[in-house]
Amino acid sequence: MSEEGHGETTTNEPPKGGTGQRPRPDRYRTLAHLSTENALLYRAVMGVFVRAKAEFSVHLRPEDVQAGLPEHDRPPVESVTTALDRLTDWGNLRADPDTGRVTAVEDFYRRRHIYQLTHAGEAAEEALTAYDEALGRRGELQAVALADITTQLRALLTLAGRRRPDPAAAHLTLLTLVDRFSGLAENARAFMNSLQRTVDLHDAEVEVFLAYKQRLIEYLERFIEDLVTRGAEIAGLLEELGAPDGHVAPLLRLAAEREAADAAPDQAAGALEAAQERWAGRWEGLRAWFVSVPGRSSQAKLLRSAARQAVPQLLSVVRALNDRRAGRSDRSADFRELARWFAQAPEDDDRHRLWRAAFGLHSARHLTIDQDSLDRQEAAPPTAGTPWHEAPGVTISPQLRRTGSYERRGRARAVQDRGEAKAYLAELAAKQAGQTAAARARLATRGEVRLSDLGELDPDAFRFFLQLLGDALAARHRDTDSVTATTNDGTMQIRLTQLPGPPATAELRTPDGVFRGPDHLVEITDLAPEGSTP
Known part of the structure; x- marks a missing residue:
């Protein structure tokens, strides 16, 4: 409307009519x-x-x-x-x-x-x-929120162990847990988006970006360390509390009953069922953020991977900035310089010549002419408006006139039979799958055993064992005696428990040598379905 709209009647009532009517x-x-x-x-x-x-x-x-x-x-x-x-x-x-x-x-x-x-x-x-x-929101990676979530989960675990948990305490603990978790997830999403915008910077001031880069990398490394340690602890607590129908179910029901008690009279009928469904969804979302299942990695693991990938990306941006500062030319700088030349060219003919020199894209040439024809065209070049029947003739190859092509057409190449190569690849894939299955079967302990009792391991089983041991040690917290970790594909699980008493040394013999380390109780479980091939 025009700004000179004085005298018009203004109403603030909502538009009449139900859903589907166009607003005024x-x-x-x-x-x-x-x-x-x-x-x-x-x-x-x-x-x-x-x-x-x-x-x-x-x-x-x-x-x-x-x-x-x-x-x-x-x-x-x-x-x-x-x-x-x-x-x-x-x-x-x-x-x-x-x-x-x-x-x-x-x-x-x-x-x-x-x-x-x-x-x-x-x-x-x-x-x-x-x-x-x-x-304007930038977001942040909240390591403190991870500690708060751990504290609230421990409080829930204590409440779940009581015969009659306090409804108010259970409700407030769950509300605090959901609030801290929602803030952590939203801030992590906003931070990763802003981090990607930082990585995509092309015109940043070099000194400012280099100073910011160092602080950012230290920040990412500190959060990754906290996420590895706290994330494993949180995942363990969530496993102890279980799914919405597990040990945490009575606490979720108490929270739903307290919320349903405050429902309006016209909504009291289905308030309890809606509240229970809402709390079950929140708990499932919390578990999906920290606990991996076969076929799906947790959001915490994906966030850790994205944060790790951001570090080399930042370093690549730093290298590009250093190259630019050192005088090296990159493609974006070349294109900007070329655009400046185009803008400074005095006439269109100069711009056309610059285009042909820069990109080498010329008009299509269907004919090849000899030197005599070129000399005649240079002596008396035809204009663009000359009719084709008045233009001088062009001497062409007899083969082009007879066949329409300069190339001699021969027999088509025979179709190569790749059956033997495919059979070899199938045999190789079956052999590798068999080796993996044998290594998995060799490592499955069917209960807790000492590391020193695993015996001699072949190279495939030993390599798989090192991967499991590395995942367990990465997830281990210094204050815990036991840790559980799962492989990235969710098919193998290892539980590592420290032995009581004085430390002992375990030795694992392989064809390549002897592996020594502190002895522990270890339980390796194959989570893959029977007969499946990972």
Whole structure:
């Protein structure tokens, strides 16, 4: 609408009609001030009203609004009054007669108003504030949140072990757990998005980026270390609490009953079932974030992998910046320099020559002519408007005239039989699958055994054992005596438990040598279905 919309009636009632009806065209008039010439002034004026409402001030006069604007860029009161009138026309503000300062009869005939926020104007400001916050949010990797989640899970484990857990304590613990987990997940997502934008920087100042890079890499390494240790501990606690129908089920039911007790009368019928379903979904989401299952890695493992991949990407950006600072040329710099040459070329003919020299893309050449024809064309070049029947002739190869091609066509190459190669690849794949299956069967302990009792291992089994042992040691926390880890594909699980008493040394013999280390109790379980090939 035009900004000269004075005198129009503004309503803030919601549009009538149910779902499916088109909204009225004036429903979003409260956002019209964003695309006008004085948008910055309108936003500043609305900011004054928002701050005044937070301080419990409802009505403002033009002088009050002017005093609330920044002092270094404060417009005259006439401009503020005009802005207030426009915002009133758009439905952001409501104007009421100002009778508080009337002292004479002639004051009633003067145009005086006080202004306040409308419901639609307040909703528009809330939406714009949320939009600005979302754009400016950078996110962070919260290592403290991992410690808080561990603490809350331990508290839940204690409550689950009681015969009659306190409903209030269970509900508050679950609410705190969900709040910390939601903040961790949302901040991690925002941080990884902002990190990718940082990696994609091409025009950053070299010194600033290099200083920021070092702090960022240290930050990532510290969080990865915390995620490895805390993540394994959290996954173990979640396994002890189980699925929504496991040990944690009574606590989830208590939280759902407390929430259902506060439901409105018209929603009390299905409030308990809805609350139980909501809490079950939250718990499943928490488990999926930290616990891997066969065929699906946890979100914590994916986040750890993405954070690790960001480090070499940052280093590659640093190398590119160093190359640029050292004077080396990259493709993007070449294209920018070429674009500058195109812009500085005096005529189109020069630009065409530059194009052909840079890219080597010429018009199609279907004919090959001899030197005599070239000499005649250079002596008397035909113009672009010369009809083809008046242009000088071209001497072509007799073979081109007879066959339409310069190439001599011979017999087509025989189709090569690759059956033997395919059979060899199938045999090799079957052999490797058999070796893997044998290694898995060799390592499965069917109970706890000492490392020193595993006996001699062949190279395939020993290599697989080192991978399992590395996963267990990476997930182990210094304060725990036992740790459980699963391979990336979720098919093998290892449980490593420290032996009581003085430390002993285990020796594993292989054809390549002897592997020595502290002796532990180890239990290796094959999680793959019977007869499956990983």
